[in-house]
Amino acid sequence: MRVLAAMSGGVDSAVAAARAVEAGHDVVGVHLALSRMPGTLRTGSRGCCTIEDSMDAQRAANIIGIPYYVWDFSERFKLDVVDDFIAEYSAGRTPNPCMRCNERIKFAALLEKAIDLGFDAVATGHYASISTDDHGNRELHRAAAWAKDQSYVLGVLTADQLAHSMFPLGATPSKAEVRAEAAARGFSVANKPDSHDICFIPDGDTRGWLAERVGAEQGRILERDGSVVGSHEGAHAFTVGQRKGLNLGVPSPDGRPRFVLEVKPATNEVVVGPKEALDIAEISGSKFSWAGLAPDDATVPFDCEVQIRAHADPVPAIAVLRDGVLVATPTTPLNGVAPGQTAVIYVGTRVLGQFTIDRTVSAVPMPASS
Template sequence: MKVLAAMSGGVDSAVAAARAHEAGHDVTGVHLALSRNPASYRSGARGCCTIEDSNDARRAADVIGIPFYVWDLSERFHADVVEDFMDEYAAGRTPNPCLRCNEKIKFAAVLDRALALGFDAVATGHYAILREGADGLVEMHRSVDAGKDQSYVLGVLDQHQLRHSLFPLGDTPKAQVREEAARRGLLVADKPDSHDICFVADGDNAGWLREKLGERAPNHGGVIVDDETGEELGRHDGTYGYTIGQRKGLRIGTPAPDGKPRFVLDIEPVEGTVRVGPRERLAVHGLEGIRPRWCGTVPASDTWGDCTVQLRAHGDEHRARLRVHDGGESVSVELLDPAYGIAPGQAVVVYDGSRVVGSATIASTDRSPVGSAS
């Protein structure tokens, strides 16, 4: 099989490429240049697409003995990921750019180009497992390493994309991947994992958004108020600097009457208001999801079914009930155990056991206890 290995410059993608090559596939490595201004790439290991990473990927490809290229997808990345990130925060929502990058770049733009060039599949270093189901469809399951499982950020992939994907690391714990990299002579064996958002140079999301959005954001300045009393507690430079569930950096000097910390409960970007209150008021019991992406067969509409859901990339799994509307166009989710700090714009990924059913973008949350649905 002719395989394009997406090589980020980290240990995972390097070992994934090596395994694909060792399995007898005709492998070509490619690194994605995602910044329109290479001079802005940070050094170190905070991100996953720096100049330093490109050089590490090239050296790994040389050790493996495969051809290597760099593809410039900076314009597409800026339009589909960076602009989306800014627009979502300006609207008071909390996006996940890694999920959007998988959907729009790595398994859309890259896969489309790979197939057009005659490749059969794209291999990445993601931690997830693919297997054929009883119905002949490709199923995606959680990886064996629960701490590194990345099925959440892959929950946007549809059946076409899964059929042309390879995840060689899903059955291996991360510690063993590093040991294997060292045995193979890959210099990235001890390279730290990437963290933060790759296009935010110093990890300061609020500062980056303030610089990029500026006057473009509605009511770039506003007030922070107590959600129960309506009392003004402070002012802010822009609602884009806050997310629901946030505790630190609120810049409010007045302590709560009970002395407990306050959390962001709601963001109103048009009015420029950030509402804060106690943690217990963050409890979410249900949510509505839009723009679903189904990994396989769409669940039956208008009936409630048991499932589990994950609401953050490294969050807990929650027992839930799912109801699909209009043949898969939107979803309702009841949480049997409340989740905290869940914000519109985040993704809900639905599981049946270890199998990923699909995902949706959270449009709204319900903080009233479950009990009315049937």
């Protein structure tokens, strides 16, 4: 097969590209230039897709012996990931930019261009596996090493995208083994730290970054009964479940800490309360997709597991498609769920699908605001 290897400049994608070559594929490496500031360099392990990363990717491609190109996707990235991130926070939701990047850039824009150029598949360094059922349908599954499993952030992939995807690291038992293989191959990135945080906010100051783009306007912090307990400089800086940075002027009657329960961008208000009020009995969303073959009849409730963060534990649940909305009811309450997060549905190790959380139902009824 003709395979386009997406090379981020990290150790995982370099080893994935090398393994694709050794599997007998005709491989071409490509690095995506996503930054609108091409002179930016990484700081430690923050950020990705910078000039330094591009050079690291090219050195790995040279050792592997494959052609290497840099494709400028910065405009598409700004529109589909960065601007979406700002809009979601402005609406009081908590988006996952890595999900949007996989959905709209790596497995949409990149894959579309790859297919137009005659490639059969795109290979990445994600830790996930693809298998085929008895009828030839492709399925997305967790990686062999659950500690490094990245199937959650790939939950947005559709059946058509899975048909053209390749994850050479899926069966690897540990990241240490990948680093050892990279060192044996002579890759300079063998001990390069993993990137973390939001790649387009490399200093990690999300609140300051948003304030520059959305603006800061003082608003009220309220208890669930509507009483004012503090003030803030912009509701967009808060997310459900947050505890730090509230700066409340009125202590809680029981002395326990308060957490953000709701963000109201229309009124620029933040609602806080006790930790137990974060327990969620039901989540749902109308923006959903199936990763491969859809259930025979999703309108019939089915057993599954739901995962709401990349590093969260999956929770047993019952899911059902009701009036065009995918609803998941966990057997034990979820904690600190925010609208805008992605819920990924698993059946065993298989990723069945995902939805963006539009609505949550609290396990602890919230008193009406005054």
